[in-house]
Amino acid sequence: MNPAKALLHLFSPLGGDDADNYRAPGQISFMRSPFVPADSDELKASDAKYAFIGVPFDEGNVGKPGCEDGPREFRVASLDYFPYWFEFNVDLHGTAVDCGDVQMPRVNPAVARERIYTAVRTVLVAGKTPIICGGDRSVSIPASKALSDHLGAHKKMGYMHLGAHLDFADTWAGESHLSPCAMARITELENLHPDNVAHVGARNSFNPKDHVDLARARGIRFHPMFEVLERGVGEVMDETVAAVWDGTDGQYLSFNFNVMDSSSAPGVTATEPGGLEAREIIAVAAKIAARGGVSVIDVTELCPMFDISGQTSRMAVCVVMRIMAGIAKFHGETLDESVRRPGWTHND
């Protein structure tokens, strides 16, 4: 038997069992991974490192609607990538399962938040790293609470957010768990020290004064876009990654892809000009992966109906998979260099 037989998915789908489903995948899951319910024994038994959780929740949103379609498009975009990443010589096949979407009640955000919390907590208890796709930015509130509780009061948590808005509203129109309140709630977690919080990419005029004031009052060092432009994304990431990862027991990594320039990510809820470019977010992913691990990844505010040619969802998947691949490489989980496509011969 050809030892490469089990690695057919590494190669161009010109033969092998996966050939037929490249453009006709049937059920659409993150990275074509199997669906495994979050609360099942099967999840605990699985070898997978990551568990994808879709959160189609749009009721914490103060901007334009549409991010409840985020998980669906994120999954679809993931179908266009192979599990093999040549830059890392890493095979991500089998590293993830898809836990499906958290069941969302309509017009009952309190119940929705409870379910999000439970799903994330359950996945953490099963020993998997949740990859959460929102949904609006408020999804991060119950999800980060789940990590905080999972770690326990005696452990230290780190939190990194990349986004254009500070989201430090103590309340917004009297509500305390909306998207613009996300950082205000998250920085109230008891085992999250301000020194272990990083916010990168704030810019422009959707950052009212009370957000800035609250961030400063809580001792949060945020890194606005002008600072990123001046110092370069590499230097800022070195500093912030160290703040979040050094001396902490678990790290929550949160992306709102409005951190990107509108031209690089039109398909987000609140596009903002003057942000990062694609090549810069790839560098960000590399800096994060170089720490070798993360406890939770979330992607919020993907808004596919405003996207152009699927580019934003694809970029989001690319960033997440690069982090997965980078972490795998960090742990030496690279492929045997001698693996070749079955039947492969070369002429020289």
Added chain:
Amino acid sequence: MTTQSGNPWNFVPHQHQGPHRETAPDAHTRSPTKHNGPVKSAGIMTFMGAPYCEPDRHKIRAMGAKICFLGAPWDLGTIVRTGASSGPQGIREASTQYFPYMFEYDVDLMTFFNVVDCGDVPIVPGNNELSQQYIADYVTECLEGGAKVILVGGDHSVPIPGARALSEHVTRHKPDGKIGYLHVDCHLDAAVDWGGIEITNASGPTEAFKLANCSGANMAHMGSRNGLNPKDWLDFWVDNDIPIFPMSEIVERGIEACAHDILSRAWNGTDAVYFSWDTDSLDASCMPGTTCPECYGIKAREAIQLARIAGEYGVDVLELAELAPLFDASQMSTKLACTMIYHYLGSRAATLRAGNETP
């Protein structure tokens, strides 16, 4: 425009305020406490949620407004596709997604400048001359009211009446006063005429050059590129010894150096400056919502940098042309255009504040 407190800026911005009045006079710089805030509840849309003020010099002066937003929805002076007539409304709508407070400068633009929205110039369909006359009249009212003007087109023929109004305004108050004229654009726009017509959107700089108090020594062009720049347009700039800073030079030297060059040239010995900024100076990826999108333009971060540097010098009329929300995607162009204005104003405010000056 008076309220219980007598200060019109306490009443606004309505979209941040809703049916129940906020309590503090600067409540509009903070998250809404009683209402769901900008974006979803836009209210009656004005630029920045600023109070409306009739474009009347006495009323503008009485309100103490130092920035007038004026829409010029004229797009029948264009030699390419139309659509720029929705530009002013596009910016107003984008501004509902922003607060008047800018954390980068720690300033509330609204109350620092007493911003007002003077509405749109009533253009006359099919009548270029009369429409331009009205634009000039309205700009004149704002300037005579003691305000600087944010003039939003409209196609790029808008600077023809805009610069004329500024030129006459300066002469009225200082007979030997001079103005500078800046043109940031993908296109050189130096048609002597287009099919015999001298006042299309391809002739802004040539018309400015005809103004008695606007010398070529205080003019400059920046951002030119690609193949919609016929030779006679280039010849105008070369023959009159006016520098152009083409895209290739911006790429080579950086936007900051070029921005300082054009602004210091415009302000060299002049009393006022007209800054005409075509949205197609931006790269098509950042600004699809323009009438003539072109690749190889400046990027959003560079545009914001240019706006900040312009704010350090200040201009009397900042005009944005050719914004066409019809062709936009995900509001990226209107939000960028709005942000360019906001960063100009934020930087202007920071500069004035640093020099202990008022607008």
